[in-house]
Amino acid sequence: MREFKKLTPYKEALRLMLESLAEIGEVEEVPLDGALGRVLAEDIVSPIDSPPFDRAAVDGYALRAEDTFQAREYNPVEIKVIDEIVAGEKSGAKVEPGTAVKLTTGAKIPEGANAVLMQEMAERERDIIRVLRPVAPGQNVAFAGEDVKKGEVVLRKGQILRPQDLALLKSIGLKTVRVKRKPLVGIIVTGDELIEEFDEGALKAGKILDSNSVMLKGLVRQYFGEPRFYGVIPDDEERIGEAIRKAREECDLVLITGGSAFGDKDFAHRFVSLLFHGTTIKPGRPIGYGEKTFVMSGYPAAVFTQFHLYVKHALAKLVGARDYEVKVRARLTERVPSQLGRYEFIKVRYENGEARPIRKKGSGIISSLVESNGYIGIPEDSEGYLEGELVEVVLY
Amino acid sequence: MREFKKLTPYKEALRLMLESLAEIGEVEEVPLDGALGRVLAEDIVSPIDSPPFDRAAVDGYALRAEDTFQAREYNPVEIKVIDEIVAGEKSGAKVEPGTAVKLTTGAKIPEGANAVLMQEMAERERDIIRVLRPVAPGQNVAFAGEDVKKGEVVLRKGQILRPQDLALLKSIGLKTVRVKRKPLVGIIVTGDELIEEFDEGALKAGKILDSNSVMLKGLVRQYFGEPRFYGVIPDDEERIGEAIRKAREECDLVLITGGSAFGDKDFAHRFVSLLFHGTTIKPGRPIGYGEKTFVMSGYPAAVFTQFHLYVKHALAKLVGARDYEVKVRARLTERVPSQLGRYEFIKVRYENGEARPIRKKGSGIISSLVESNGYIGIPEDSEGYLEGELVEVVLY
16 A cells, blocks of 8 residues: 655646647537537638628618708608518619618618618608608618628637527538537446445445446536446456456546545556546545546545546547636635645635635535535645635636 | 507516416436436435445544544554455444454444544554554544435425536435426527528528527527427418417427517517517517517527527526526626616626627627627616626626
């Protein structure tokens, strides 16, 4: 039995791990409708102006603004309506002085017109409208390219696609989009003490229900990945070795829980050549990483911490995702002490600009994860934060 | 052509709409592994203590704390190791004065012991350990029920299930969980001007690519729903009526875009008995609602606003979801004027505690949705906010 000779500082270990991973090259071309939450594999340049033409922003009359400059309620200007179109149509008429084309919202502005008079601002009698107030040039016109210009980069590689992003892609004529292949993430849960089904007798005799697998599958799905579960494996060196070999052959990343410390039964790290083993994070210190494999703790709260501090960033790197964390500023509702030399992961409940630390201790505690909706990370050189201090919360 | 006689205030319309909708009764029992993002249909009460027994929080020696009180580095206490167990096993031995049981993290504390000495704090020679410092009662012990107590409500109805929630459910013995059926949401897009495929000639002639359908499908999926698309339908009263009838028969909620104003070709609202039509929101004013049907604008940015201000809340009501909005406090980077009498939806980019208003105007503008990651809502009685003012941002 050894202890960790030296704990690698959190960010140093993070850097080592990220440097060892390369972005996945493969892209998939998927229909826009199936691209929600996927990560864009390339910059998107608009092939068109959007809107593609000057169009009416309201229902009304396309006319020459100059014709209305003298219009007053006591001195209306009369203008002749020479055509009527609806959105989707194009008028063959040219708007000459003293004339107008009636149109609906979205319709193309006819040649000669430079403004739209709102329908309810005009009094109409047969083919004549009476204009009571001046209209400014450009008024109620949405100009070509006002939303997006041809040749403009509208979305950048690494964007996590949201509904509005898909709308933009559709509006510039795309039907499909190239996104990164989802990284396949192998999950191996180890431990003699674990059972997969409720069994009161077994629990009384010292067994524990495995909850890491379902949590890690969910976290992997949340962060761009596709989980593949290799089962709950007892502390048997051969069987653990076999699972690790298989998972590493098949997957882009492998997560092993249990056996990250130096206990007599901690076999997992023997099969992986580790870049680091033991970092300053708390909880979750015994984490090891090497050869695209994370050797993680057995306790759920430690696993959760290790996922957010390391694995999440590994997945983001594999797909090249940007902006995958929601970070907010918050005022601490109470003092949070922190151990010098440790990077403490403090679970908080963020609400109304305030962060309330969730106090439950112990890396086996799942209920504190449930109560919290984010965390603050306190660096190694800090003894913590005072009540009322402004901190950065990463939401989850 | 009529104009809106009266705009219903935003919150008044919201209240009317929500009151008219009832929570969906049906629940589905799904495996934990498929429950991510689903909405919990009932409170969950733990059937067990978790952990189910007092257990070791570290690898070490379970002993009586009292036996170590006199231990000093210059005067070690010797204790005899009478058994060894690993997590998942139960020791048959009873810890009497002067004895200890070696165990690994997670193992059940044997009878008689009340603390665990960390392995690396003991010097061992055959079956004797030398203790150099006192151990406090309870030290390194995770007590039964410390995480969750039997009979405790661990998750409440309406919770949107996250990975850590699934872990908690698994840890108390559940294999499945009862969640709300996903509301089926019919989407009907109307407008003669709309085309579904890129066609440069058509675009030049005044057509527009439909982007509302892909956006609404994504938004519905983001907020607990299952979209069903009824296609892009031209401005034909009969065909629109037919689609609306079919969608309302099949779905829990129906969204129609286009035809929400009082233009000559705006047929949609003729088929729905509306509770309100026209509210104070800006953009998106012409929204109508009645009989589980939203009559929405044709312009994407207006549709997006209407979705976030109304439809999102309708979906949350249908499934009884709580905490479905992420609201953060932010300082405005510049002044935001707002029209009195309008509830203005201002898109912002939230970053580092600051909200930067996205200035692009026009309800046709999709790029402003893409640039932004949240909004602020400015009530009807406010003329806006000053630079530096603290506002609430709803993230999306």
